Amino acid sequence: MTLPRPATPLHDRPAPRRWTQIDPILLIVTLLLIGYGLVMTYSTTAETRTFTGDPMQFVIRGAIWAAVGMAAMAAIALFDYAWLGAFAPLLYVFMLGLLSVVLAIGSSSLGAQRSVNIGGLSFQFSEVAKVLMIIVLAKFFADRRASIGSPLTMLLGLALLAPAVLLVYRQPDLGTSLVFIAIFFGIAFLAGARIWQLVALVAIAAASFPLVWALLKDYQRARLSAFLDPYSDPQGAGWNIIQSLIAVGSGGATGKGLTAGTQSPLGYLPIAESDFVFSGLAEDLGFAGAVILFALYIVLLVAALRVALRAKDPFGMLIGGGVATMLVFQILVNVGMAISLMPVTGIPLPFISHGGSSLVSVCFALGVLQSVSMRREPEGP
């Protein structure tokens, strides 16, 4: 039996674009989440505004990034995602190049070298690198459906993944390197990889934990210990966790109201507009605000998975799976960190964390999804 040759726009007529097949639910929930994010930026930067004079500067900046993100989403949706597949090797090299640039000339903040300044704006290249990795891995596994069960395929996939993970880890950004690993597992799982192989990988990772522990930086070890027992060092590594729990818990059922929270404006909650934004959200808007956010996320994820399910080829399907994996992993880690279910790592909460690179990258990813959606086979009669 011959498998159908993987579609490439170089050989085939481009798949027809069908505007009617834009996923409306995905689009609407995306816009709602961007709006929610701007509201939270407004709320968590209320105190900063009074110090810096320009009352709306963070919100305006957020809105500009949202506009850029939506433009990127629209632009990428116009292109046939098959082109992305065709140029996957190039994208891969480009991605590694970006991550190397960060290490070479990146500017430091809070002890980590994560962003690059261009024309006064700072870019976190690792955010867009995540999306590129999704495309590369989706393409890799889509092209190897026949040999998906072979350990060699798995090892080759890991070989693709490893340089990116190491480059991000060197920044150091343990959280984002974990996102890369999660994307790998998500795509491999949906591509049909042998479960035992995936389990074996997890087992190897667990077994090598002592080695990893030795390689961790001191602050990372402190964060892990603090996660297990925040009160062992309440003024130090445990501080963020304790203050975040206080912020979340003090929100109660309906929250203290927008900008009325005290934990973040008074500085008890560190990095309240990005890493710990969920704590600020839970404090200001309470359990209700958090549940609304979760509901939007679930709709987004279901919509993304639906696009994946209906994709016309494995590449499209795996892109959808990869994007869903990235989103759910970031949500789990960021929210889990805020409520002390996960150790502290600096992973942004999609749409809600204030930060252009993260927002534009997520929009870019969703634009690719829309491209997949628009080029699927039309619904049966």
Add this chain to the structure above:
Amino acid sequence: MRQPTRAFVSVRRFIAFGVAIVVIFSTLTARLYDLEIVRGDYYHQLSEQNRIVRLPVPAERGGIVDRNGYVLARNIPGFAISVIPVDLSRTREDELSQRLASLLDLPSDAIGDVIRAQRIRNPYEPVRISKTPVPREIALVVTERAELFPGVRVDPESIRFYVDGTLYAPVIGYTGPITEQELAKLKDSGYLPDDDVGRTGIEDVYEQFLRGTYGWREIERDAAQREIKTLALQRATVGNTVSLTIDDRLQKLLDAELRKGVDEDKFTQAVGVAMNPQNGEILAMVSIPGYDNNMFARGISTAELAALNADDRHPLVNKAIGDRYPAGSTFKMVTGLSALSAGTATRDTVVNVSASSFSVSGTTFYDWRAHGSLDFVHGFAHSSDIYFYTLAAGTPFAPNVHGVGPDAIAKYARMLGFGAPTGIDLPGEDGGIMPDPQWKIATFDEPWTIGNTYQEAIGQGFVAVTPLQLLNAYASVANGGTLWQPHLLKQVTDAAGKTLPIPQWTSQKLDMTQENLRLIREAARRVVTIGHAYMPNLKIPIAGKTGTAEFGASAGKDSAGRNKLGFHNWFVSFVPQADNTDPTAQIAMAIFTYDSSKSLCELCLNPAVGMTQRILEQYLGPKK
């Protein structure tokens, strides 16, 4: 809509993926429900505690005044110098440390360490550099040359000021920074790590009265501990005013006389204590050499403290209570009262002192002259050693007189307060030594000898007393038999002028007859009129007893080449209201001078006698 060409879709894996999403969001929601709904109130409380903090508002320490309201200790405005690390660039850290070090007389690396530690702890919070309040002049240097002192903050803080520093230092003492151990004990009483507490003297003993009631301020603060606004305020209440029984006029008269004697090199150390025999109130207490307690208030330097500690005249010790000395002949009052009370002697017991010495088992005991025939009054007035040897242990001069013995002497001496602290309201009181045969066996593992009794009879040998013990014993004779607990506290007044309850002073009745006590008063008066302590043109009926004790060169030399234990001169006196033997004295005084530079000179005038006359005549005489 599955088609053969879409076999790449594994629906089961998608379902598993969906289940994972449901599990993740259910877990997050459940945890949030627990935090926000179930434990929301608890965390809300924590967030309020975070934000709202109650800061103490320190209260001024109460003043110390004499019995007439003359101010002895008060507070003057001083300043605290702090550094806010965030306002100080790292490159100027060393420069600033050195500048502050020379200004505040502190080691510069210590200052640098404090700043660096604070930079790590909380760079927004000021850290105090000055250990004690800084005077206005130094604070002005910092504020006027602010460009030289980046990040430095000056805050008002009061500084303790002792009006007559050295004059009252032995009594009043000083305050100092609280130690960690003290803080651990006192934290519940509202003490704070930066607080000062009384270190010694009245400042220490009456800390509870002098310390004010701290107020508090409830402020909203951010995580960097910066204050955002004040939410509520409870004002501090100034500490109570402590009035002492001291009479500043007498204190100054006494001090001037004693200081003059030191200046004229008549003696090197001196103590003067005066009290009211009728109630135990201390009217004056001078110990020379002393120290200026303002040195401690403004922060004593290591060199200054080392110099005080190195001085073998012990300027930091209140010698009226903290050092013990041989009582010398003043102790004959005790020997005499013991013999009278035990019934082994009366006022008519006569000893014929026909020689100035005698020997017992190879040891010779001396008197200062062959007095001839002496009764009790004359034996006391002329301070005959042999008369009191006879009363204590019997001598060949009066075969029919039986000595009262060392146990009886010890018993009556202890009744008069010897061998135990008087219980005065000052720290560091010495109990002295009141020996008896048992004590000697326990201490030296040697039996008591008759020689010990002879020595004890005239206040030599093992007997050691504090000037206050001696004064208190004479005061109890002067008042007709009541041994008071001497004290310095007269009254405590709060900020509103209300008098607060103070301790009840104890007193003990002496188990002695009025007749015997009257005999001692009579004999003591005769010391002045016919005896040892002649006072020319005396205008008031002073009675008293001299004492001299000598160690000479036997104890070795001190670091300045003086005899380590020089000779002591005592005069303990009291002044009845009229020239009679009634127990009406309103004042008793002990003067003690100590000269480590000269050997005994028997014919030299006891300087304490003349000083007593001048002081008491000025104090009790017509006021100018």
